[in-house]
Amino acid sequence: MANKTKFKCAEIAVSLPFDRVFHYDIMKNTKRDIEIGKRVWVEFGKKDKIGYVVGFVKEAEVKNVKPVKSVIDREPIVSKKMLELCNWIKETYLCSYGQAIDATIPGVLRRGKVSVRQRKIFIPAELPPTEPSEKHDLTEEQNEALRNVLHKIETENYRAFLLHGITSSGKTEVYLQAIERVLAHGKGSIVLVPEIALTPQTVERFVSRFGNKVAVMHSALAGSVRYREWERIRQGEAKIVVGARSAIFSPVKNLGLIVVDEEHETSYKQEDAPRYHARDVAMMRARLSNCPVILGSATPSLESYYLAKKNKIELVRLTKRIYDMDLPKVKIVDMRMELATRKKIVMFSRILIDAIERVLNKNQQIIIFLNRRGFSTHVSCKKCGLVVKCKKCDSVLVHHYATKKLVCHYCNFRIPPPDICPQCKNAYMKYFGVGTEKVESELARLFPRARIGRMDTDSMSKRGSHEFMLGEFKKHKIDILVGTQMIAKGLDFPRVTLVGVVNADVTMNLPDFRAGERTFNLLTQVSGRAGRGEEGGEVIVQTYAPEHRAILCASKHDYEKFYEEEIKTRKELSFPPFTHLIKLTLRSRSESKASSASQDLKKFLEQRLKGVHILGSAPSPIAKVRGFFRWNVMLCGKNRSLMCLGLKKALKSYRKPRGMIFTIDVDPISM
Ligand code: ADP
Ligand code: ZN
16 A cells, blocks of 8 residues: 555454444554555454455544554455455345455454464365376367367456356366466466365366365365465465365466356355355456356356357357267156056166166166155154144154154254154154155165165265265275265266166255256256266156156256256246346244234335335245244346345335344345
8 A cells, every 4th residue: 555644544344244344543553554455453342353454545434433453464365356356246245345355265364363474384285185187188179168268368358158068078178278278377277166075076186187286175174274275375386276165265366267167056156145156256256357267067057058148158068978978868767657557656666676687787886866865754644644843944854764863954953753643642653755765775675785875964974974985986895876966966987877866856846946957957967977988878767747848858968958948937937047036034033023024124125126026025935944934025127236236225224123134145046
């Protein structure tokens, strides 16, 4: 700050949900060190609090401002460009400046533990052991894709690319070679993956190609390790960052490329303030950094594909699998027929059982997918019809066999399964539905000699259990791997020649306009796990709704057709990508308070917002979580920034009822 001497006062952002900055005087003791992007201690209320310096003003707008107590950092921890990004985040997602800045720095710095100063040596965090991954000569399609991106890298221009490549078409190899070129220019890259633990093979490929130039930003890293990695990035020692959504804020120097792998994944959306979408932040960061961003997927989000169709982003396709391997054949099994002929509900169709038998005899491997954990999905009384639910949430309790408990999947509340109905006191409690645990036990009964492993959040809670299970599967110490969506992504096991989907309808019946899209994505991803080796592969999908577009199109590997039909529906119903939604949620321990407050909010906004359609108020699909009733008001409009501006203005005079929790979610990914 060359002439900050003119300024008497600093603008400070704090990590509280206030839509404003606060003024503090710059006295003698802080004058020399204070700088934009540094942390300071200030008195806030009656307590000391950390604040971020975001600007200077000549004169405070009020009298008797307190002084900045002390400056924590020797050098800024948030760059000017990052502050620009934070500013965009606060305007787009309607959070405070401080909350946005919080998201960009490691936890230890938020808590004021360390002071950031220059040039300390940081030893890289231990990286997973890897086998060297060989660099391939690119296919013609890959080369074409790479050339497009490189052009923008060389000319230092922003451009967003949508790399739509079927599973195993070589997308990752394109990222790797693009990053290599960026590195040759002395620049850095950020690679976002949906979840580090779920994509170990992808992460491994980056590490084995670029060694300790890579920083893997893992949510399981201890706070101090995370900070160390952040410092290695900030000081330019680690030039490539691979990580989940928050890695988009890594302080990479001289950014040359951003990659968002599996860009359609919902885990890119942050569920607490700031409720950002990492894909959208990536596009904004690339724009501010004058560099390209690649969004990659076999099943692009409707939002991104729509942008590509309108030429707002550039579509690049990879249409062939490497070595021209065929996509696996997908067979749909109509379970209604199975029910009619066998006169009972069965878990596995004859066709799937025969196929498993055949593949086991050939000594190959199998993946069995069901997107529902637990044993039975619910317990209910045959006499009075009561379904056992969580007391604190509205959700149905799921039976878990291993722990002999009924478990709430929202708050983890557990009770022993009742023998007697809590309502009518009769002993007719019955178990319904199927989860992965039951699938595993049924497979063990049908194929006693097969070695079976299970991967879901129940079996994988211990650290390192993913790696272990996948390692066992890779070494072929396991024949059949059963799992939830945890096994749908990114796994590359050439000996898997059969993928079985126990019930494709699980995600389809969720009360959400994206349910069809989710189902299509999941089926396509999980199908892509089959036939990655020379033996080819097949996929068997069991469903009670074989005519559903998500299932039909996924079975034909026809993204284009799915998109065309789905986008028509979205248009008819005015849903994204044709509109933007903003979800306003009110939570209370009292249902009537939550409901009436949300009705009041709706009326309040109706009088103040123009050009915005207001839906609701209505209870959330899971109306009660952890004892709080949740009611939503949904805003729907064409122009996001106008909607946000209007809402912000209106809310200035809104007083939420006491004891109520109020949250705003812009572009929510669930209803
Ligand atoms: P995707 O990311 O689209 O699923 P990958 O990049 O993982 O595809 O490629 C699939 C497999 O093919 C990987 O094992 C990869 O090492 C290999 N591969 C990628 N590109 C080539 C190439 N040009 N020649 C030979 N093998 C390749
Ligand atoms: Zn619960």
